[in-house]
Amino acid sequence: MNNAQVDDYDRKILSLLQADGRLTNNDLSERVNLSSSQCSRRRQRLEEEGLIKGYRALLDRERLGFPLVNVITVTLATHNPDNARRFADLVARLPEVQEAYALTGEMDYILKVVTPDLKSLSEFVSAVLLPHESVQHVKTAIVLQTLKETGALPL
Amino acid sequence: MNNAQVDDYDRKILSLLQADGRLTNNDLSERVNLSSSQCSRRRQRLEEEGLIKGYRALLDRERLGFPLVNVITVTLATHNPDNARRFADLVARLPEVQEAYALTGEMDYILKVVTPDLKSLSEFVSAVLLPHESVQHVKTAIVLQTLKETGALPL
DNA sequence: GAAGAAATGCATGAATAATGCGCAGGTTGA
DNA sequence: TCAACCTGCGCATTATTCATGCATTTCTTC
Numbered sequence: 001m002n003n004a005q006v007d008d009y010d011r012k013i014l015s016l017l018q019a020d021g022r023l024t025n026n027d028l029s030e031r032v033n034l035s036s037s038q039c040s041r042r043r044q045r046l047e048e049e050g051l052i053k054g055y056r057a058l059l060d061r062e063r064l065g066f067p068l069v070n071v072i073t074v075t076l077a078t079h080n081p082d083n084a085r086r087f088a089d090l091v092a093r094l095p096e097v098q099e100a101y102a103l104t105g106e107m108d109y110i111l112k113v114v115t116p117d118l119k120s121l122s123e124f125v126s127a128v129l130l131p132h133e134s135v136q137h138v139k140t141a142i143v144l145q146t147l148k149e150t151g152a153l154p155l
Numbered sequence: 156m157n158n159a160q161v162d163d164y165d166r167k168i169l170s171l172l173q174a175d176g177r178l179t180n181n182d183l184s185e186r187v188n189l190s191s192s193q194c195s196r197r198r199q200r201l202e203e204e205g206l207i208k209g210y211r212a213l214l215d216r217e218r219l220g221f222p223l224v225n226v227i228t229v230t231l232a233t234h235n236p237d238n239a240r241r242f243a244d245l246v247a248r249l250p251e252v253q254e255a256y257a258l259t260g261e262m263d264y265i266l267k268v269v270t271p272d273l274k275s276l277s278e279f280v281s282a283v284l285l286p287h288e289s290v291q292h293v294k295t296a297i298v299l300q301t302l303k304e305t306g307a308l309p310l
Numbered sequence: 311g312a313a314g315a316a317a318t319g320c321a322t323g324a325a326t327a328a329t330g331c332g333c334a335g336g337t338t339g340a
Numbered sequence: 341t342c343a344a345c346c347t348g349c350g351c352a353t354t355a356t357t358c359a360t361g362c363a364t365t366t367c368t369t370c
Contacts, residue, residue, distance in 0.1 A: 006219070014214055021176050021210035024326060035350045040327060053213040055176035059169055059308055060206050064161070066308055071258060071265055091302050095309030100302035103226055107296070110226055114308060141262070147246050147255035151306065153214055153221055153269060154250030179357060190319045195359060311370105318365070325358065330351105337346075 006051065009034060013042055014051065015155045021055040066114040069143035070121055073107035074129065077136040086134040096124060107139070161206065164189060168197055169206065170310045176210040221269040224298035225276055228262035229284065232291040241289040251279060262294075273297075 006014075012032045016023055028039040046052045061069070076083050084102070087109065091100045099112040115121040121140065129138050161169075167187045171178055183194040201207045216224070231238050239257070242264065246255045254267040270276040276295065284293050 014212070014219070017212035018214055019211070021212040025328090026326075036326085037328075037351080038349060040329090041348085044328080051215050051218055053215055056174070056211050056213060056306070057169070057172035057176040058208040058211060059173055059310075060208055061308055063206055064169070064308055064310065069256065071256065088302050095307070097303055098306045098308075099304050101224065101226065101298040102300040102302065103296040103298060105294075105296040109302070110296075112306075139260075141258040141260040141265075143256045143258060145257040147243050147257065147264070148252055149254050151211070151253045151267075152250070153216055153219055153253075155214075155219065180359090181357075191357085192320080192359075193318060195357095196317090199359085314367105314369085316365100316367070318363100320362090320364100322361085323359090325356100327354100327356065329354075331353100332349105332351095334349075335347085338344085340342090340344105 010042060010046060010051075011155050013039065014046065017043070017052065017055075018152050018155070061114060065116050068115045068117060068121060069146065070111075070113045070115060071141045071143065072111040072113050072125070072129070073139045073141075074109040074111065074135055075137040076108050076134055079108070083134040087132070090128075090132055090134065094124075094128065165197060165201060165206075166310050168194065169201065172198070172207065172210075173307050173310070216269060220271050223270045223272060223276060224301070225266075225268045225270060226296045226298065227266040227268055227280070227284070228294045228296075229264040229266065229290055230292040231263045231289055234263070238289040242287070245283075245287055245289065249279075249283065 009032055013028055016028060016031055025036040025040040025043070028034075028043070029036040032039065034042070043052070061067070074087070076087060091097050091109075091111070094113075096113050096115060097111050098114055101110050102108060103110055113121070113124060115124060121142075125138055125140055129135055164187055168183055171183060171186055180191040180195040180198065183189075183198070184191040187194065189197075198207070216222070229242070231242060246252050246264075246266065249268075251268050251270060252266050253269055256265050257263060258265055268276070268279065270279060276297075280293055280295055284290055
């Protein structure tokens with residue numbers, strides 16, 4: 001499928017942009033010892049080939065009104081493709097769900113959900129998740145401390 | 156502490172940059188109906204005030220060699236500040252840990268860990284996590300499907 | 311209502327991104 | 341082995357974007 005080659009220069013560029021997506025081509029060139037035009041071309045290629053999927057601004061969650069991070073595990077009522085699809089559709093429509101994964105093991109899904117307070121968390125669970133036809137069981141844990149949140153790949 | 160005011164324009168700018176951190180000031184201006192210079196100034200202000208904490212390139216995890224995402228829950232041996240600090244230090248030093256949170260409830264910590272394969276996952280758990288003096292118990296689940304991974308705040 | 315402060319858009323200069331071009335090095339096929 | 345072709349490279353240039361000065365408008369305070 002993909003035969004894009006990633007050499008050490010590419011890898012270094014990816015690593016740098018992963019950490020700071022607004023580095024200029026000149027910044028990159030100083031750090032990888034290529035010209036800025038070569039860095040521009042490589043970055044473009046990495047974007048076009050999809051190795052760089054996009055750029056995101058990282059926002060201050062707490063100051064924007066979301067002090068609470070919650071890890072919610074969900075068990076489905078039944079494990080058929082319809083239910084799975086219904087749940088996936090549900091999750092896609094909920095902006096407070098930042099991440100959602102289907103897992104091996106005892107929990108079917110795990111969600112990372114941000115809320116302004118406990119009240120809205122409670123509401124989210126009891127008014128949105130639990131009443132949904134695909135959901136059987138929900139377990140909620142609140143994040144006490146964030147040790148790491150970079151989401152960075154270990155290139 | 157912070158008395159930065161965030162009006163509707165700011166909020167819209169934040170939302171747009173959260174989705175695409177490389178939008179030009181001109182792009183922003185078209186979408187929020189302010190001039191590009193005002194968008195530039197507001198973006199600068201939002202950055203300086205820390206509401207925009209930075210920018211990140213999003214990379215293709217699978218094509219860069221990390222097809223496996225793992226959710227690992229960890230219980231500490233004892234719950235004292237030394238142990239918690241030791242564990243935090245450990246996590247900070249492990250590049251394959253993308254996210255790590257201390258939680259309420261039965262699991263002390265939850266980690267999101269990327270690995271190239273099951274073998275390296277197994278190695279990570281048995282050679283890195285479990286032998287650590289602070290760690291008592293480790294439970295691993297593998298992500299079968301990613302429903303959502305935007306990490307976006309619901310502004 | 312007046313004065314001062316803050317926000318705004320236009321115009322402009324500075325900074326950055328992208329691209330043309332010639333060159334160097336590597337690969338392929340005869 | 342050699343010539344032709346391809347790819348990657350940096351320099352120089354062009355195109356685009358960012359940041360800022362300035363005059364004006366809008367908002368706030370007394």
